[in-house]
Amino acid sequence: MKxxxxxxxxxxxxxxxNDGEVIDQSQDGSFVYLHGANNIISGLEKExxxxxxxxxLQVKVPPAEGYGDRDEALVExxxxxxxxxxxxxxxGMMFHAQGPNGEMITVTVLGAGDSTVKxxxxxxxxxxxxxxxxxxxxxxxxxxxxxxxxHVHGPGGHDH
Ligand code: ZN
Numbered sequence: 001m002k003x004x005x006x007x008x009x010x011x012x013x014x015x016x017x018n019d020g021e022v023i024d025q026s027q028d029g030s031f032v033y034l035h036g037a038n039n040i041i042s043g044l045e046k047e048x049x050x051x052x053x054x055x056x057l058q059v060k061v062p063p064a065e066g067y068g069d070r071d072e073a074l075v076e077x078x079x080x081x082x083x084x085x086x087x088x089x090x091x092g093m094m095f096h097a098q099g100p101n102g103e104m105i106t107v108t109v110l111g112a113g114d115s116t117v118k119x120x121x122x123x124x125x126x127x128x129x130x131x132x133x134x135x136x137x138x139x140x141x142x143x144x145x146x147x148x149x150x151h152v153h154g155p156g157g158h159d160h
Pocket of ligand 1: 149151152153158160
């Protein structure tokens with residue numbers, strides 16, 4: 001069976017940056033996703049289309065097809081009182097915040113002063129070329145309810 005839209009795919013993968021540092025990898029069994037439902041980044045999804053169990057591939061994904069390019073406008077100073085008063089704010093800390101469209105975003109603290117905090121709301125992988133080392137472990141047709149929900153149910157997927 002070949003990977004196509006509305007199929008559930010299990011992958012083993014390792015993701016590295018261009019320095020060979022491991023950014024992420026599948027753990028405790030395979031990573032499972034619904035193909036064709038924007039569950040994974042587009043640059044990887046398109047390379048997996050038409051592949052089958054046992055296929056191994058290396059995919060280099062440019063930022064535009066990964067987590068986007070860095071946007072320096074997302075680096076800004078915000079008032080210190082947006083953060084809990086009793087919490088020490090140090091560079092490298094990450095906070096969840098609400099983005100301009102109501103979505104949850106993660107911001108990284110670059111520096112903290114007495115009255116302001118400099119934050120970076122870019123995705124941590126924005127501007128990073130992504131090197132995927134992937135093996136296709138399993139492919140099956142999705143259940144109708146999975147297609148309706150846009151995600152996988154069962155092991156490795158949603159449980160609800
Ligand atoms: Zn569901």
